[in-house]
Amino acid sequence: MALLQAIDVTKRFGGLTAVNKMNFELKKGEIVSVIGPNGAGKTTFFNTLTGLYRPEEGKILFNGTSLIGLRPDQIAARGIARTFQNIRLFGNMSVIENVLVGMHFHLKQNMVSAILRFDSFKKEELEAEACAYELIKYVGIDTSLSNELAKNLPYGGQRRVEIARALAADPQLLLLDEPAAGMNPQETEEVTNLFRRIRDEKEITILLIEHDMRVVMRISERISVMDYGEKIAEGSPAQIRSNSHVIEAYLGRGAVAGQHEEMVK
């Protein structure tokens, strides 16, 4: 059974149709990329999946149950975690606090146990902290930075913290919105490996939006191409590389198939 299924999902803003009858399927354990020119509706599609937007039409099934009408926090609790295109860390919280926020709905503590400091509360906090340190290390951040305010980290570090925060939610599906944007080639290489490890070791399915074709081609098992809110192509990296629709979408009409090297750079 598919982990995630989007059927005829449509999202409109006023007269503008940002996502149009999008059909999409994701199997457990896959790494899939969604690519497309700017404004193609990729991020909007992500936002409908995570409940930030409510689609006007269509169905979204996760593990066979519908996500439509659920609030974003409920969807997160069902096992979908995400990162944002323009990093949305809690800048004035420390790195470790950011990761701890990701665990929010797994922690059993409540106001009473927090105020009265029951043993169960203390134990849970200690465990959560240990787990957060693990994750910080896992995404490749020096744990000595744990108490640094998130906004003081370099750009690449912030991207990693965002991934650690998403992993803290212990998701089944991880949505990454341009995770390599703004990174240098070495960093890009590192995070690409990190994504693979997340999938292989933690068995988390990954769906990513990415513009950096090196990342997309290297890591994806399948690629979906969006343009004008619609899916125009889908297939393996090799198929997509030679698909004329895709090249048209990226380079405009009249571009020839042979120019795909340009796209891949």
Place this chain on the structure above:
Amino acid sequence: MFSKEKFQDFLAKLNTGYTPYVLILVHIMIGAIWVYSSPRSNVAFVVFISSLLTLYGLNTNKIFKLSAGLILALVVMPVLGVRNIFYLEIMFQISVFAALSLGLNIVIGFAGLLDLGYVAFYAVGAYLWGFFGSQQFYAIPYAPGIQPSDLPFLLPGDMFYLFIFIAIIVAALTGILLGLPVLRLRGDYLAIVTLGFGEVIRVLANNLDKPWNLTNGPQGITPVQRPTMPQFAVDGFNNFFGGIIGHTVSKADVYNVFFYLLALLVIVTIIQVVSRLNDSKIGRAWTAIREDETAAIAMGIPLVQMKLAAFATGASFAGAMGVLMAASRTFVSPESFSFMQSIGVLTMVILGGTGSIPGVILGAATVTVLNLQILQGFSLYLSQLRQSDAVIPIINFAWKNLSTQLDPAKYQRLLFGAILILMMIFRPAGLIPAARRQRELAADDEE
């Protein structure tokens, strides 16, 4: 030449080794002696109370800080207070407003929700005990002013203690009931709706003297009972402190000390609760919501539920303080719960620094002293001038001719308004900013 570096070096020297200990003790001594020896001096009081700031600001070890603070709050202040009731009243007012501001600070400072009707919850607590702790239950069939004076009391005065807890629950529930529909709204709308709610509560208190007389209308409910004060407590206080105080302390004064200490207890409770919550998933969720709502909800934080928690926590403390207020004053009336009171508490929080516990306490003390002491002192001074033959020189204006309508004590709005505007423009993070809050207010918050 005077150089900035030298001055800073000098300051740093003052703050190392034994110097700060000496400075603190000297400050406390001077303040205490001055207040002890002058019956009604605002300056003396300000010098005295600012020793708390010195204590907070200077670098000493924790045990010294804590014990000095405890002795100041629990022994020195009550003793000075009963020696001269003028000071006890200010201290009581400051502690009440500090507690209210700390409560409001949970809502504004931690969860970032602007509540303009905060005293409504204070009113809920006050009227709760005002109704059950007085004869009002038996006065229901009578219109205000015509009820017989020999009606029995519904509950014994010692139920006061129980009602502090009941008020916490009732105020929290009221907060949840109000918050549930409106917490989804954007911040500025929430502000107006809470303002409206505050007015609704006040108007209800004013008008629920019919068809059944529940609140006794604008006249308010009196007498509201206090818990019993055993004679041995009064005697003990006299035996112990009688020598320093210089006169026999009456039961009424011991009551005042008692309520002052209760207010302190509430303050300590709030500080404990807030700092513990802050260091749990709830506090982290509040900060996350304040930082970035979208990211917070995407990380699985239920926004409305968490905001409700903040709203209810803040409300519950106001409820407890309401019960305390009703008992200490033995009187509740709608006047105490006007929109201006809410803004007063807001001003204290903003002046001190949203999210900052020491800041908010400083804000409460400053605004209370300004409001109750300086403005009223100014009023007194003006009325003395009016009775004199003094004339303003150059413009040749006789003070006698000054309108009697001009009473500075009534110009609280001017004071609150000026503080709010100036703080927002020049120091939005407050006098003692919370470390986090300061950085956040400096940054742009985009929608």
Place this chain on the structure above:
Amino acid sequence: MKRFSETINVRELLRPIGQMIAFSLGGGAVLSLVVVLLALLLDQTAVGQNLQARYSVSLVTYTLANLPQVLIDGLTIGFVYAAIALGYTMVYGVLEFINFAHSEIFAVGAFVGVEILIALKNAGILSAASLGVAYLILLLALLAGMTASGFLAVAVERIAYRPLRGAPRLVPLISAIGVSFFLQDIIRLVESLTTGQFNRIIPTFGNFDERLIFGQLPLGATTVVLGVQIKSLIVILVAVIMLVGLNYLVNATKIGKAIRAVAQDRPTASLMGIDVNRIISITFLIGGTLGGAAGVLYALKFTRIDPFVGFFPGLKAFTAAVLGGIGNLTGALLGGIVLGLLETFAGAFMSAFTMGAAGAEYKDIFAFGILILVLIFRPNGLMGENVSQKA
């Protein structure tokens, strides 16, 4: 001549008048129908008997007898609310900011107008004025109030809001609350120092307090006199003229276009060469001017003012703006009229329908009930943008 008439967009002049008539008639008719039906239903029940016992008049007669006056009063205050609400809605449209101090802008207008009239009265001019001159004097007071409020609004924006542009949303709001409180006491201070008292009463002059009588309606034992106070007519007329003027300004002139552009997208408008600061100042000027006029009209209608007079009308006008859909000019008009009518109906009939348990004393908080209901069930108002939180 022909060219001149072409430059006037007649449609934009007529449209708001049509809307006002429609809103007034519609709102009035619906509410009248509701109370009359309620009266018919409850006439024979305990409610009717209670009223019979108290005033020896049947509920239906009571309702019908009061209805004409209630309608006129409701419309009068409704138009005042609409004029204030436009100030809120314009500023919100441009800055997404609740100008909490707008209620004091309104109060300052009222005070300036009333003080001028009092000064003229003390100079003996008022009592000597012929009817025509009386109307001119009223116009003068109105214009003075408008000017003072307009400039005050601009000054407040420059001093207390502009430095905070770009700060988190609640920062300018808190500053605005501060301005509101500050101005209340400034009015009080100035009035106390100059006149020795801060409760002022508008002098009686002209024929504004007289009633125009249209006829009499026999109604059982009583007779209802159908008439309207001249000052109510003046309030409505002036408000209508201003509202039409504003609508024209915003929808059919170049400045209006610039205002709309800034409201839509400030950065882009700025790139297009629009001086955003100037447009924001103009917006405050227009809103303040309308508020000041509303202040003078309010004083004319209710005669007595004090420094805190702006608080409730301000909050109700804000409610009206939200009810209509904040940021939307037509919405503010609709909201004002509907709220004015609703509130006046509630104040007049609630006591009769609840057997005296709750009456006009709840009039002031009635608006908050509406505000909360609107925000819960229709946060985008009757015809406006969505105000509920973005996800």
